[in-house]
Amino acid sequence: MTDLMRAVVYERYGSPDGLQLREVPRPAPGPGEVLVEVVAASVNLSDWESLHGAPAYARMGGAFRPSPGRRTLGTDLAGRVAALGEGVTRLAVGDAVFGDIMPRSGAFAEYVAAPEARLVPIPAGLSFTQAAALPQAAAIAVHAVALANPGERMLFNGAGGGSGSLALQLAVAKGVHVTAVDNAGKLDFLRQLGAEDVIDYRRDDFTRRGPFDVIVDAVARRSIFAYRRALASGGRALVVGGTTRAVLRMLTVGALLGRVSGTRLGVLIVHQGPAAFLPIAEQVARGELTVPIDGVYPLEELPQAITRHGEGRANGKVVVAVRADPSA
Structure with missing residues (x-):
């Protein structure tokens, strides 16, 4: 595993044209965190708002420009655990997991460090792509x-x-x-x-x-x-x-x-986390619900993906494939 990874970053609030695919340092998991090798991540309205810095509450990560730790968007993800931080007991390296890492971001990258408490194993029968579309x-x-x-x-x-x-x-x-x-x-x-x-x-x-x-x-x-x-x-x-x-x-x-x-x-007060989204994921895995996915875009096409979602043209979710989905 190299010390660098690919990630889509932005340094100023504005349009999707400001998103750039770069090589950046790969994060290391801290106490209570795991390093996730991201397979898929989905686009949410919060990504569009954070990119534009509007409404005003979207600038919580920096009043005039995104802070250094908030320059990669993406909060809903699915992937495999690549490394464990100190104190992690519930997950193991190699586990297929998914979750919503808000208030953090960074899922539109090859790796992200995420709190163990925000992630759960992907139910059997659910693809990484489907799982990434569900949490929020x-x-x-x-x-x-x-x-x-x-x-x-x-x-x-x-x-x-x-x-x-x-x-x-x-x-x-x-x-x-x-x-x-x-x-x-x-x-x-x-x-x-x-x-x-x-x-x-x-x-x-x-x-x-x-x-x-x-x-x-x-x-x-x-x-x-x-x-x-x-x-x-x-x-x-x-x-x-x-x-x-x-x-x-x-x-x-x-x-x-x-x-x-x-x-x-x-x-509407929404309590995020596995207790809210895991039962729905299990219903999708059993075929009781569908998770409509409008399209799947490669990481380098995040600007097009986030534009389709932000302009309200998507039927259901837009997903970004960071690497090939082995479960598809």
């Missing part, structure tokens, strides 16, 4: 669907992405009536996943439809009063992404309006 998306989907009861009407805005495509399947299996919102190019895809109704957000304002018992918005930009208008009595509207303004308004004014109106308006 599955955790969001699980928490979103937990808001709805069987027989209720649920709307998911941004349903064609990774979390939405999983949430839609989970909700339908639970007996929830789902309305899925995304662009026109994804509506047939959403119908195939089981959506009872679909809405092209570019042509139709979903907040003038309903009423809905549950609204989950992955790309929040609307006013609090618009969400309230679309809710049934006792309904819940929570955002899980969007502009800084929309998130702050839901945390402040939304909480007040919710108490007055008898509804719940706020931000």
Whole structure:
């Protein structure tokens, strides 16, 4: 094993054109960490936001430019354990593992040092590519669907992405009536996943439809009063992404309006980690769910991969193949 590895890095906030494939020092695992030889890593909205430095909360790793330890994106990964740090007891060299390493990053590289607690063995029957697509998306989907009861009407805005495509399947299996919102190019895809109704957000304002018992918005930009208008009595509207303004308004004014109106308006709190995503991975391995993957790109094509995801053109997840998937 050499002391260098390939990694995609960026030194300034901006467009995907600023991403560069370079040789950089290979990390060493610290106490409680393992070194993972990355096979696959998936693109998340957090990668697009961190690259651009927007919304404002995406600059937590550096106000004016990414800090030296945050210059490689990627948090969801699957690979093999290559080395152990001091105190690691649960994993062994050679184990096939996957997980979400947030708040760290660095998965778009040949190796990454990751906390042992953030990783679990890949279930039998699941490929590295599938496993890499699951952690963040599955955790969001699980928490979103937990808001709805069987027989209720649920709307998911941004349903064609990774979390939405999983949430839609989970909700339908639970007996929830789902309305899925995304662009026109994804509506047939959403119908195939089981959506009872679909809405092209570019042509139709979903907040003038309903009423809905549950609204989950992955790309929040609307006013609090618009969400309230679309809710049934006792309904819940929570955002899980969007502009800084929309998130702050839901945390402040939304909480007040919710108490007055008898509804719940706020931000979906997602507890990341294996407890959230492993049960979904096991369902995928058993064939009970599918993990839609829009495309698989080599590491050197990360700019194209992150652009497709960030521009909202992907049906499901976009995965980056750092090396050949031996399980495919």
